[in-house]
Amino acid sequence: MLRVSLKTLLGIALVVLSMADAYQSNAQTRYLPKANFQTYSQSSESNLPGAGGLHLTPGEDRPANQKSTSYAPGEPTLNGALVRWEAKKMPLKIWIAPGLKLPECPFSEIQETRVEQVYGMLKAPAADPFAGLQTAFSWTPDLNYIVANGIEQWRRFQNEGLVSFVFTEDPRNAQILIFYTDGFSDSSSPGGTHVAGITSAQVYPFDLAQQVNIAQKPVVIELLLDGNSERLQAQSAHEFGHALGIKAHSPYRDDLMYVDRIVPQLSPGDVATFRYLYKQKPQYVL
Numbered sequence: 001m002l003r004v005s006l007k008t009l010l011g012i013a014l015v016v017l018s019m020a021d022a023y024q025s026n027a028q029t030r031y032l033p034k035a036n037f038q039t040y041s042q043s044s045e046s047n048l049p050g051a052g053g054l055h056l057t058p059g060e061d062r063p064a065n066q067k068s069t070s071y072a073p074g075e076p077t078l079n080g081a082l083v084r085w086e087a088k089k090m091p092l093k094i095w096i097a098p099g100l101k102l103p104e105c106p107f108s109e110i111q112e113t114r115v116e117q118v119y120g121m122l123k124a125p126a127a128d129p130f131a132g133l134q135t136a137f138s139w140t141p142d143l144n145y146i147v148a149n150g151i152e153q154w155r156r157f158q159n160e161g162l163v164s165f166v167f168t169e170d171p172r173n174a175q176i177l178i179f180y181t182d183g184f185s186d187s188s189s190p191g192g193t194h195v196a197g198i199t200s201a202q203v204y205p206f207d208l209a210q211q212v213n214i215a216q217k218p219v220v221i222e223l224l225l226d227g228n229s230e231r232l233q234a235q236s237a238h239e240f241g242h243a244l245g246i247k248a249h250s251p252y253r254d255d256l257m258y259v260d261r262i263v264p265q266l267s268p269g270d271v272a273t274f275r276y277l278y279k280q281k282p283q284y285v286l
């Protein structure tokens, strides 16, 4: 058998992903019926025709008799490959920061840096791995309950035996860590759009993960605080959907995993998609 060093194997296999979601600034929301999220995966932004502002995508509506049609949850940058957690890693442990924000980082570099940055902090011998971090300006303790409420949207699947998760007070014990931000630098576009959330993760080929014991790297979620708690709860639920493995966005505007709307709860289509994902053998694992 070809002997390849673990480092080489991981170097080959490691894939870093992140999904970013944006929304129009408040000023414009006033005359829009619903605050719009404009989502752009790390590649789509630069491909938008007519640079200089993001275009609101109307999104599709399902026919009345097909309300629970699922959509493709796979990772767009991996040809739609299915990504999910293995049962052996459950219950997933989630840590919500007490208002902490990660160091300022150009938006375009978040994907490449966040997971390793947070992993480095967790591995450092300090008693509190995040002692040096600042608190987001408009954070208040009640916001952590709003974020948790968003995450609880996915609890129904625990009852179905598909996924299980708990909240932990110890970030070193967590697989999914949630931080806040006052704003993502260099992320706004002339159209007045801002990024509202981003989820960064590393994934590994399923087959490789069966052969070697890979160190678990954290999934890092960052949520914008802009005083809109309704949007924060919906955004939290949306980003947690990415953290669970729904990597692509739904084309249907009524879905929580749609690109640019506040959708407060899972739709029948989101539910069908999640069940499909967790009943398939994945190509990649978190």
Ligand SMILES: [Zn+2]
Residues within 6 Å of the ligand: 019, 020, 021, 039, 238, 239, 242, 249, 259
């Ligand atoms: Zn998204």
